[in-house]
Amino acid sequence: MSRSIDLAVIPGDGIGPEVVAEGLKVLTAVLPQDVKLETTEYDFGARRYHATGETLTDADLEQLKRHDAILLGAIGDPSVPSGVLERGFLLKLRFAFDHHVNLRPSKLLPGVATPLAGDPKIDFIVVREGTEGPYTGNGGTIRRGTEHEVATEVSVNTAYGVERVVRDAFARAQARPRKKLTLVHKNNVLTFAGHLWTDVFNRVAQEYPEVTTEYIHVDAATIYLVTQPERFDVIVTDNLFGDIITDLAAAVSGGIGIAASGNINPSRAYPSMFEPVHGSAPDIAGQGKADPTATVLSVALLLRHLGYEAEAGRIEDAVSADLAERATLPARSTSEIGDALRVRVAAG
Amino acid sequence: MSRSIDLAVIPGDGIGPEVVAEGLKVLTAVLPQDVKLETTEYDFGARRYHATGETLTDADLEQLKRHDAILLGAIGDPSVPSGVLERGFLLKLRFAFDHHVNLRPSKLLPGVATPLAGDPKIDFIVVREGTEGPYTGNGGTIRRGTEHEVATEVSVNTAYGVERVVRDAFARAQARPRKKLTLVHKNNVLTFAGHLWTDVFNRVAQEYPEVTTEYIHVDAATIYLVTQPERFDVIVTDNLFGDIITDLAAAVSGGIGIAASGNINPSRAYPSMFEPVHGSAPDIAGQGKADPTATVLSVALLLRHLGYEAEAGRIEDAVSADLAERATLPARSTSEIGDALRVRVAAG
Numbered sequence: 001m002s003r004s005i006d007l008a009v010i011p012g013d014g015i016g017p018e019v020v021a022e023g024l025k026v027l028t029a030v031l032p033q034d035v036k037l038e039t040t041e042y043d044f045g046a047r048r049y050h051a052t053g054e055t056l057t058d059a060d061l062e063q064l065k066r067h068d069a070i071l072l073g074a075i076g077d078p079s080v081p082s083g084v085l086e087r088g089f090l091l092k093l094r095f096a097f098d099h100h101v102n103l104r105p106s107k108l109l110p111g112v113a114t115p116l117a118g119d120p121k122i123d124f125i126v127v128r129e130g131t132e133g134p135y136t137g138n139g140g141t142i143r144r145g146t147e148h149e150v151a152t153e154v155s156v157n158t159a160y161g162v163e164r165v166v167r168d169a170f171a172r173a174q175a176r177p178r179k180k181l182t183l184v185h186k187n188n189v190l191t192f193a194g195h196l197w198t199d200v201f202n203r204v205a206q207e208y209p210e211v212t213t214e215y216i217h218v219d220a221a222t223i224y225l226v227t228q229p230e231r232f233d234v235i236v237t238d239n240l241f242g243d244i245i246t247d248l249a250a251a252v253s254g255g256i257g258i259a260a261s262g263n264i265n266p267s268r269a270y271p272s273m274f275e276p277v278h279g280s281a282p283d284i285a286g287q288g289k290a291d292p293t294a295t296v297l298s299v300a301l302l303l304r305h306l307g308y309e310a311e312a313g314r315i316e317d318a319v320s321a322d323l324a325e326r327a328t329l330p331a332r333s334t335s336e337i338g339d340a341l342r343v344r345v346a347a348g
Numbered sequence: 349m350s351r352s353i354d355l356a357v358i359p360g361d362g363i364g365p366e367v368v369a370e371g372l373k374v375l376t377a378v379l380p381q382d383v384k385l386e387t388t389e390y391d392f393g394a395r396r397y398h399a400t401g402e403t404l405t406d407a408d409l410e411q412l413k414r415h416d417a418i419l420l421g422a423i424g425d426p427s428v429p430s431g432v433l434e435r436g437f438l439l440k441l442r443f444a445f446d447h448h449v450n451l452r453p454s455k456l457l458p459g460v461a462t463p464l465a466g467d468p469k470i471d472f473i474v475v476r477e478g479t480e481g482p483y484t485g486n487g488g489t490i491r492r493g494t495e496h497e498v499a500t501e502v503s504v505n506t507a508y509g510v511e512r513v514v515r516d517a518f519a520r521a522q523a524r525p526r527k528k529l530t531l532v533h534k535n536n537v538l539t540f541a542g543h544l545w546t547d548v549f550n551r552v553a554q555e556y557p558e559v560t561t562e563y564i565h566v567d568a569a570t571i572y573l574v575t576q577p578e579r580f581d582v583i584v585t586d587n588l589f590g591d592i593i594t595d596l597a598a599a600v601s602g603g604i605g606i607a608a609s610g611n612i613n614p615s616r617a618y619p620s621m622f623e624p625v626h627g628s629a630p631d632i633a634g635q636g637k638a639d640p641t642a643t644v645l646s647v648a649l650l651l652r653h654l655g656y657e658a659e660a661g662r663i664e665d666a667v668s669a670d671l672a673e674r675a676t677l678p679a680r681s682t683s684e685i686g687d688a689l690r691v692r693v694a695a696g
């Protein structure tokens with residue numbers, strides 16, 4: 001384990017800067033004295049796009065590449081046409097750094113409100129493929145704007161790409177107490193991609209005899225996420241299905257205000273990127289109303305990825321303790337929540 | 349309105365025959381004396397596939413085409429490889445008869461249990477495109493079974509196909525008291541298809557100044573479906589997104605046991621097909637445990653499509669009354685529920 005962390009920080013748009021500040025506050029507090037933390041801030045996002053027309057250049061990628069990891073707040077603003085920053089920054093970064101494991105844990109912690117009735121037990125992780133599927137930008141448009149327009153989107157799936165993420169998911173399932181892995185796809189309709197995913201999944205499963213496996217169609221998976229979320233332990237799925245079910249998973253386990261994610265390249269050939277699942281929420285930006293918890297939990301994922309397991313655990317414990325008390329406390333500002341978490345991890 | 353109904357009946361697999369029998373029972377009871385109902389049963393599904401290798405032939409389509417409408421129970425069995433009956437029968441029928449309006453209402457009726465906490469108000473319809481998107485079967489596989497396999501799925505979207513379903517949805521929104529229409533897509537990532545859908549939606553919107561419109565990404569839509577379902581009135585969306593969100597919509601509004609759907613060709617050039625959203629549920633087939641309510645409500649959609657508005661309403665009222673009492677009654681068999689509904693519509 002390196003005793004220094006060279007971190008790229010991308011505060012971004014909207015509430016991004018506010019929540020990232022709290023994430024860094026907690027990160028600084030949790031790190032042992034002897035670990036040198038160096039941070040470099042980058043101004044990607046709507047402001048830079050309006051000023052320069054750039055979203056993420058090759059030179060930017062060269063610079064980002066030198067860091068150990070990336071912490072991102074949020075990117076996106078209504079002033080930028082839909083898709084420009086998503087494709088030009090967020091997805092470009094995932095593809096450039098081959099972030100093929102998009103990790104999204106869902107755990108309903110004590111004291112946290114869920115829209116579900118009863119007392120559901122929710123504790124699973126989604127391993128979402130991050131570099132293939134319909135996210136590749138393949139496709140096109142002919143006769144744009146006419147009554148004869150045709151627009152296509154091509155989902156690209158490779159044995160290489162599917163196998164590496166399926167292997168990652170099996171390893172994670174093997175390491176968890178319940179050892180269960182669910183493949184979510186739509187192999188009865190998307191039969192070409194579905195066969196590939198199912199074949200690879202079944203093949204790799206033979207190497208993990210202790211892992212219980214199941215297959216669920218994506219439409220049925222949304223039903224189970226609200227009626228039997230305890231059914232899930234680890235889910236592996238394609239890029240688009242993963243996008244959809246992780247938002248739903250976040251909603252049922254306390255909301256996107258507390259949902260963390262990692263865009264991981266397990267090979268470490270490139271830095272991995274950690275970010276809250278929520279967006280830039282321009283409507284509440286700059287008002288100290290944003291919940292920094294998702295960013296703080298993303299910092300925990302970042303630390304675990306870099307080998308700081310104990311510190312990651314301390315952050316997660318601090319968040320659990322803080323959430324357990326929230327219902328009894330008056331509403332707090334972004335920085336008040338950050339301060340409370342900082343105090344807890346420092347004491348922990 | 350024709351005073352006769354020539355109906356094709358496809359009981360299908362698993363619980364299909366049981367629920368269809370109840371659907372027909374209620375249909376017979378609700379129709380005025382002077383309406384002649386003629387039914388022709390077809391044996392499509394797993395049994396026929398195993399016996400003949402056929403799912404749906406051109407000759408079959410010729411026969412089906414002659415009817416006024418089709419009532420289907422469920423198609424699908426674990427003994428048939430995934431995709432064979434889905435692509436070879438269900439989707440083939442939708443495509444052959446150009447069922448471009450896939451109509452799925454979601455209404456949480458009094459007395460019906462929902463997995464959501466609180467007392468959510470749910471009353472919306474989803475207009476799902478039925479003949480395009482990633483459902484076209486476009487795509488393919490190279491190097492199948494090798495480590496170099498590549499599998500693609502192509503989502504095909506045309507101005508013609510998008511506009512007709514968007515127009516249908518606007519007309520439905522205009523006819524409802526709240527007059528609100530939500531476009532659900534993922535136009536920040538699937539930018540080619542997304543632009544087409546968004547452009548057409550905005551263009552048609554100008555002809556419906558009374559309809560309030562909004563756009564929501566499919567991932568965010570799953571969040572709103574569990575946190576603010578009252579937000580929705582009419583949703584229009586692509587084939588795959590519609591598949592996913594309508595299962596979730598069914599789950600939050602009482603389960604797929606009571607979710608109805610219509611595969612509609614508004615031009616009436618071909619018969620439309622009505623079916624419960626649930627599948628063949630082979631685990632409970634033949635035991636009288638299946639809930640026929642979704643099929644009965646599909647019969648109501650069928651009647652409305654054929655112009656029998658009053659009769660459709662009587663079925664819906666009977667179902668509402670029956671559901672309101674269910675919690676107080678001991679569990680009933682498939683045919684007991686059908687009988688109760690028959691008595692109600694006959695009295696109504």
Ligand SMILES: CC(C)[C@H](C(=O)O)[C@@H](O)C(=O)O
Binds near residue numbers: 277536567
């Ligand atoms: C903003 C968008 C490109 C992104 C995605 O679709 O992956 C987001 O929804 C997410 O889940 O990280």
Ligand SMILES: CC(C)[C@H](C(=O)O)[C@@H](O)C(=O)O
Binds near residue numbers: 188435438591625
């Ligand atoms: C069985 C399958 C082909 C079908 C679909 O994906 O459309 C089903 O899920 C549905 O929603 O009617």
